Amino acid sequence: MARTDPARAVTLTDVARLAGVSVATASKALNGRDQVKDSTRQRVVEAAERLSFSPNALARGLLAGRTGTVGLLTSDLEGRFVIPILMGAEDAFGAGQVSVFLCDARGDAIREQYHLRALLGRRVDGLIIVGRQTDPRPSLGPDIPVPVVYAYAPSDHPDDRSLTPDNTGAGRMAVEHLVACGRTRIAHITGEHAYAAARDRAAGVRDALTAAGLELVGDVMYSEWSERWGRDATAMLLEQHPEIDAILCGSDQIARGALDMAHALGRSVPDDVAVMGFDNWEVLTTNSRPELTSIDANLQQLGRTAAQWVFAALDGKDIGTGTQFVDGRLVIRGSTVARR
Amino acid sequence: MARTDPARAVTLTDVARLAGVSVATASKALNGRDQVKDSTRQRVVEAAERLSFSPNALARGLLAGRTGTVGLLTSDLEGRFVIPILMGAEDAFGAGQVSVFLCDARGDAIREQYHLRALLGRRVDGLIIVGRQTDPRPSLGPDIPVPVVYAYAPSDHPDDRSLTPDNTGAGRMAVEHLVACGRTRIAHITGEHAYAAARDRAAGVRDALTAAGLELVGDVMYSEWSERWGRDATAMLLEQHPEIDAILCGSDQIARGALDMAHALGRSVPDDVAVMGFDNWEVLTTNSRPELTSIDANLQQLGRTAAQWVFAALDGKDIGTGTQFVDGRLVIRGSTVARR
DNA sequence: AAAGAAGCCGAAAAGGTTTTCTGAAGATAG
DNA sequence: CTATCTTCAGAAAACCTTTTCGGCTTCTTT
Numbered sequence: 171m172a173r174t175d176p177a178r179a180v181t182l183t184d185v186a187r188l189a190g191v192s193v194a195t196a197s198k199a200l201n202g203r204d205q206v207k208d209s210t211r212q213r214v215v216e217a218a219e220r221l222s223f224s225p226n227a228l229a230r231g232l233l234a235g236r237t238g239t240v241g242l243l244t245s246d247l248e249g250r251f252v253i254p255i256l257m258g259a260e261d262a263f264g265a266g267q268v269s270v271f272l273c274d275a276r277g278d279a280i281r282e283q284y285h286l287r288a289l290l291g292r293r294v295d296g297l298i299i300v301g302r303q304t305d306p307r308p309s310l311g312p313d314i315p316v317p318v319v320y321a322y323a324p325s326d327h328p329d330d331r332s333l334t335p336d337n338t339g340a341g342r343m344a345v346e347h348l349v350a351c352g353r354t355r356i357a358h359i360t361g362e363h364a365y366a367a368a369r370d371r372a373a374g375v376r377d378a379l380t381a382a383g384l385e386l387v388g389d390v391m392y393s394e395w396s397e398r399w400g401r402d403a404t405a406m407l408l409e410q411h412p413e414i415d416a417i418l419c420g421s422d423q424i425a426r427g428a429l430d431m432a433h434a435l436g437r438s439v440p441d442d443v444a445v446m447g448f449d450n451w452e453v454l455t456t457n458s459r460p461e462l463t464s465i466d467a468n469l470q471q472l473g474r475t476a477a478q479w480v481f482a483a484l485d486g487k488d489i490g491t492g493t494q495f496v497d498g499r500l501v502i503r504g505s506t507v508a509r510r
Numbered sequence: 511m512a513r514t515d516p517a518r519a520v521t522l523t524d525v526a527r528l529a530g531v532s533v534a535t536a537s538k539a540l541n542g543r544d545q546v547k548d549s550t551r552q553r554v555v556e557a558a559e560r561l562s563f564s565p566n567a568l569a570r571g572l573l574a575g576r577t578g579t580v581g582l583l584t585s586d587l588e589g590r591f592v593i594p595i596l597m598g599a600e601d602a603f604g605a606g607q608v609s610v611f612l613c614d615a616r617g618d619a620i621r622e623q624y625h626l627r628a629l630l631g632r633r634v635d636g637l638i639i640v641g642r643q644t645d646p647r648p649s650l651g652p653d654i655p656v657p658v659v660y661a662y663a664p665s666d667h668p669d670d671r672s673l674t675p676d677n678t679g680a681g682r683m684a685v686e687h688l689v690a691c692g693r694t695r696i697a698h699i700t701g702e703h704a705y706a707a708a709r710d711r712a713a714g715v716r717d718a719l720t721a722a723g724l725e726l727v728g729d730v731m732y733s734e735w736s737e738r739w740g741r742d743a744t745a746m747l748l749e750q751h752p753e754i755d756a757i758l759c760g761s762d763q764i765a766r767g768a769l770d771m772a773h774a775l776g777r778s779v780p781d782d783v784a785v786m787g788f789d790n791w792e793v794l795t796t797n798s799r800p801e802l803t804s805i806d807a808n809l810q811q812l813g814r815t816a817a818q819w820v821f822a823a824l825d826g827k828d829i830g831t832g833t834q835f836v837d838g839r840l841v842i843r844g845s846t847v848a849r850r
Numbered sequence: 851a852a853a854g855a856a857g858c859c860g861a862a863a864a865g866g867t868t869t870t871c872t873g874a875a876g877a878t879a880g
Numbered sequence: 881c882t883a884t885c886t887t888c889a890g891a892a893a894a895c896c897t898t899t900t901c902g903g904c905t906t907c908t909t910t
Contacts, residue, residue: 179633179655181866192890197868205888222653227632228577229866232568232895239632242612247597257587260614264621269628272582272612274600281604288609292567292579293519313562315519397797423797430799453794457737457763459770521896532860537898545858569896572865855908863900870893877886 180221189217200225231293239269240480241289243282245323246302247274250451251469255300255321258473262481268295277302286310296480298473299323304334305366317483321476322469324493333476335467336495337367341374343500344418344446344465349382351506353416353444357387359403359428360420361395368392368420371448375418387411395420400427408435415443416506422447422454425462429505444506450499460504472496520561529557540565571633578607580820581629583622585663586642587614590791591809595640595661598813602821608635617642626650636820638813639665644674645706657823661816662809664833671823673816675807676835677707681714683840684758684786684805689722691846693756693784697727699743699768700760701735708732708760711788715758727751735760740767748775755783756846762787762794765802769845784846790839800844812836 186196191214199206199214206214217223231237240263244252260270271289275282289297296316301307301323309327310318324332348356358375360368372390379386388411393399400419404427407414417432419425425447429439437443439460447455450466475496479489526536531554539546539554546554557563571577582599584592600610611629615622629637636656641647641663649667650658664672688696698715700708712730719726728751733739740759744767747754757772759765765787769779777783779800787795790806815836819829 179866182868183866193867194869194891195889198889201868203869207888210888224627224631226572226866228568228572229895230868232566232572232866232897233868235895237568239611247593247600253587253593256612257614260587260612264614264625267628269611269613269632271579271609272596272600273609274597274604285604287564288607291564292609401799423793427797453763457767459741522898523896533897534860534862534899535858538859541898543899547858550858566896569865570898572867572896573898575865851910853909855906857904857906859902859904861900861902864898865896868894870891872889872891874889875887877884879884880882 179226180223182223182225184221185214185218185223188221189214236295236484237293238267239271239292239294240477241271241273241285241292241294241297242300243273243275243285243289243297244300244302245275245277245282245307247276249302251322251467252300252302254469255473255476258470258475259298259321259477260473261470262474262477279308286314290315295484298476298480299325303365303367304337304370317480317489319476319479319483319489321472329491331479331489331491332493333472333479334493334495335367335469335472336497337370338374338377339495340448340465340467340498341371341376342378343374343498344371344448345375345378345382347463347500347502348416348418348444348446348506349378349384351416351440351444354384355387355411355414356384356416356418357391357407357411357414358418358420359391359400359407359424361392361399361424363392365395371420387414395423397423397427397430400424400429401431402427404428404431405435408432408437417443417445419445419447422449422451422462422464425464425505426454426458429458429462440504440506440508446506450501455501455503458505463503463506464501465498466501467498468496519566520563522563522565524561525554525558525563528561529554576635576824577633579609579611579632579634580817581611581613581625581632581634581637582640583613583615583625583629583637584640584642585615585617585622585647587616589642591662591807592640592642594809595813595816598810598815599638599661599817600813601810602814602817619648626654630655635824638816638820639663643705643707644677644710657820657829659816659819659823659829661812669831671819671829671831672833673812673819674833674835675707675809675812676837677710678714678717679835680788680805680807680838681711681716682718683714683838684711684788685715685718685722687803687840687842688756688758688784688786688846689718689724691756691780691784694724695727695751695754696724696756696758697731697747697751697754698758698760699731699740699747699764701732701739701764703732705735711760727754735763737763737767737770740764740769741771742767744768744771745775748772748777757783757785759785759787762789762791762802762804765804765845766794766798769798769802780844780846780848786846790841795841795843798845803843803846804841805838806841807838808836 186193199211273285297318306326307323309325320332447464450464455462526533539551613625637658646666647663649665660672787804790804795802
């Protein structure tokens, strides 16, 4: 910083002196306590403003036992699922008096432990643990002295409180939409089998197909979460099963690849084949031709709820245990329904 | 949180009692001060471990005048430029003892002011202000009592310290690459003219073309930062100037659209036309066919440097004033150079 | 053996705020 | 005019840690 800084931060003592009262009175005046005459209060408030006094949150927290801070411990900032959750949480907290400590463990358990210690040392009032996949993650254990909510990646311990997208439901929702559009010969291309998200969605897909009296065309095609795989899988699919009328893709990236290849092979979307993705990553869904129908996981909502749970627990309310699932939201665009 | 929490956090007094020493000695033992017998130190350390004591950072900060925290105030978490910067900063800090407060002002000046007060109240040791565009932003003013570094969006006040990508240089770098590839008839499609990033890159493009004795084909085509615009602009371009052999796009999104349309119109990339973008957004650049050459703005490096500057200023070093520019990095892929 | 030195530990203060309790002044009732 | 009550201001303690300084014990030196 280029500018010189004042020798010392202004304290309540300074304000009290300027207003000609004791620190006790100054404190009461500024915090809206009674036992202060109106004229006195005004003097104090003016003094505080003239010195642009802002109370030292450390001293306050030390005394109150509450700091008004929350730790947000993520295992992977890079991942695009973390950000909306983070925004939602920041949103819910930001409205109040709470500040957020952000820590990125980079998927490293040691680093996570390290950050955890730091956060507890700073006496955060609560913790939100955000994983990068929906697969369960190791619990932090029962000995954390503040409320903990696991978001996206649920804890593997049933006594913890977790919040994760309902991927099975999302799979069902997708198929129901395709069926409602009159599609009956549906294939499913998705990402790595190692991901619970892929398996759960596929399970939902099977459920809904069975319920509709239909069968999946071919097997679920697991591989990588990439546009390239979307292209390759679609090429194979259209050769082996030229009769298909819908390709449900495990992510928007895969769907972009599918769209691309369908065009290249002379199929019209959505007239010949419907294409659909998951995640509703707008940069992909709204820029394709036609735009992509997708299932939004409502991650921002998930982040907000997690934050509200931490609040509730802080207020002594019981927020229960176990994993709660957050519903997805169908976003219909041109890749499954012809315009007009 | 489901589990019950202990009545009270464990303090140094508890440790001292268990070890049979005074708090003063306990403190010195745990902090590696001398004036403590080895056997005593060991007793204290064991006691601390048994109680899983972690020192209250608030009390420490109150006393030391330093909190070991830094505020990261962004105007737009959603934007994808903020995240890498944030990661870089978190990286540089995370190695040490510093925790990061994250605040999102959502582009709202009132909200920003509010967060700023909260951060100063929490006695952060420094601030990094991250904007969402490279256009200069209003300074926070000279009265902030801690070091401030502006990242991505520089401050509009010359006495502040700012760090921003060198977009003019990036524009030059892009043209130099295309020229080195033997391209001579180069067009430039870019985003909104309102963005300094677009104008600066265009200026760099003109510089480099002039230096190479070339002229831009057509005018710089400003419009929106979207794939759609990339497609539309490319269609116009190829009709009006069928002789072009390179399309330099102001973003990877635009470049994806250009790539798409070039294919659709039967042009081979990179044989007939080279296509190139900016930002090196991997999800776009490495998934296209062919993969996209782009200029990476080194944002993570930018974030790291910003953090290091804050550190340096904290250590009393002079970090100077004004805006420093961070060089971009050319990432060559198949859209400008044929494979093999 | 006495004096000085070195090693080790604890008492106390400091940091800034909030809260409780005491006390003083003024007001009201008898 | 006295006794009781109300209103308002201030003194002091509490939160937890670190650091300084004084003092006690033990060892070394002459």
